[in-house]
Amino acid sequence: MIFKNADVVFADGVKKADIRTEGGKIAEIAPSIKGADAIDCKGLTVFPGFIDLHVHLREPGFEKKENIESGCRAAVKGGFTQICCMPNTNPVTDNKVVVTYIKARAKEVDLCKVHPVGAITKGQEGKELAAIGAMKAAGAVALSEDGKSVPDTKIMALAMQYASDFGLKCLCHCEDAGLVDGGVVNEGYYSTLTGLKGSIRAAEDIVIAREICLAESLELPVHICHVSTYSGVQLIREAKARGVAVTAETCPHYFTLTDEVIASFDTDTKVNPPLREEKDRLAIVEGLKDGTLDCIVTDHAPHHEDDKNVEYNLAAFGISGLETSFALSYTMLVRGGVLGLPALAEKMSGAPARILSLEGGEIAVGKPADLTFADLNEEWTVDPAEFVSKGKNTPFAGRKVFGRVKMTVVDGKIKYEEKRK
Numbered sequence: 001m002i003f004k005n006a007d008v009v010f011a012d013g014v015k016k017a018d019i020r021t022e023g024g025k026i027a028e029i030a031p032s033i034k035g036a037d038a039i040d041c042k043g044l045t046v047f048p049g050f051i052d053l054h055v056h057l058r059e060p061g062f063e064k065k066e067n068i069e070s071g072c073r074a075a076v077k078g079g080f081t082q083i084c085c086m087p088n089t090n091p092v093t094d095n096k097v098v099v100t101y102i103k104a105r106a107k108e109v110d111l112c113k114v115h116p117v118g119a120i121t122k123g124q125e126g127k128e129l130a131a132i133g134a135m136k137a138a139g140a141v142a143l144s145e146d147g148k149s150v151p152d153t154k155i156m157a158l159a160m161q162y163a164s165d166f167g168l169k170c171l172c173h174c175e176d177a178g179l180v181d182g183g184v185v186n187e188g189y190y191s192t193l194t195g196l197k198g199s200i201r202a203a204e205d206i207v208i209a210r211e212i213c214l215a216e217s218l219e220l221p222v223h224i225c226h227v228s229t230y231s232g233v234q235l236i237r238e239a240k241a242r243g244v245a246v247t248a249e250t251c252p253h254y255f256t257l258t259d260e261v262i263a264s265f266d267t268d269t270k271v272n273p274p275l276r277e278e279k280d281r282l283a284i285v286e287g288l289k290d291g292t293l294d295c296i297v298t299d300h301a302p303h304h305e306d307d308k309n310v311e312y313n314l315a316a317f318g319i320s321g322l323e324t325s326f327a328l329s330y331t332m333l334v335r336g337g338v339l340g341l342p343a344l345a346e347k348m349s350g351a352p353a354r355i356l357s358l359e360g361g362e363i364a365v366g367k368p369a370d371l372t373f374a375d376l377n378e379e380w381t382v383d384p385a386e387f388v389s390k391g392k393n394t395p396f397a398g399r400k401v402f403g404r405v406k407m408t409v410v411d412g413k414i415k416y417e418e419k420r421k
């Protein structure tokens, strides 16, 4: 296939070029390529296919919230060509059977590439290590206890060592459960105003610091999930300066929103870690800009209405993020003057690929033909009724954003194309 006349986002700048794919790979990039099977992409910008290291697909076990098919549909609609799915399924993804099942189902669905993340401990119970070697052999690309932290530091240290022996990294959800103690929002002015129980930054920062200490002492790499605090950004910045092999992610909601929105009591604003304050939001933006925060993930956490249409304290934590991530990131960071297009591609594609050694992440000859085409000038309004994810839970409903994904190509095949209006 030949994709003609798009503005191509390379690591060192944006250039107009034609891209020819063959056998699922990028075969040629040149000012003008002639041939059959050409698609005119004039007016579109093409990014290396987005890679999301942090997605909840909910299958097996919570198919009412999402399943592998609906989640992958949402992924390609959002421009993602590869996603990593978290292990807090039922049964927990802590063994090769579940890893094998997810891979097989994703292959049948045949939309984007799906990489399972295995649990760190059996049943995510924090007691015994999961079957790490068997999961790696079955195709797990990383380990995580996402949804919580491993409470016992000794077990976490062991996990990092075992993970490294099998060439895997731990993706750490950082939360001291004792300190959170049932808190549902950030502790501050808005928790006081609403009467909702707050949790302080230290509940996140203490575990970020712990994981950094382990990585530093053991001389192993570690990845910090969904950073939400200004102080967490600073801990990571200082660790990087000392040469610790720490990488980190944040999500669009942490650089777009503050806890002000909880005053509505809208349970779609309930997420873990919680939305914080303006000084945190600004630090997240700065962290993305100076490279402290390596990548943007969605933490796509789809929930059924039954789990959200309840009082705030009882509602599930999470935001359905796959279908808004690119537009929010482009609008806030690129239009907001924080990052250029190549830097945004680095956060959404290049860095995620490198962090987990996944193939892809850049537009270059010989790389997989994973391409995301977007119209950067299209302004649209987020409407959860249009989501293909089963999770309609978004705090961004009604928000105007720029940048619309028009087509997503995985291994040279069109997996999503927006219907013409």
Ligand code: DOR
Pocket (backbone or CB within 6 Å): 056, 088, 146, 147, 148, 173, 270, 271, 272, 273, 301, 302, 316, 317, 318, 319
């Ligand atoms: O908001 C969240 N939702 N944070 C988590 O850590 C887990 C996730 C989920 O699985 O719903």
Ligand code: ZN
Pocket (backbone or CB within 6 Å): 146, 147, 148, 173, 225, 226, 272, 273
């Ligand atoms: Zn998490």
Ligand code: ZN
Pocket (backbone or CB within 6 Å): 054, 056, 086, 146, 147, 299, 301
């Ligand atoms: Zn998560």
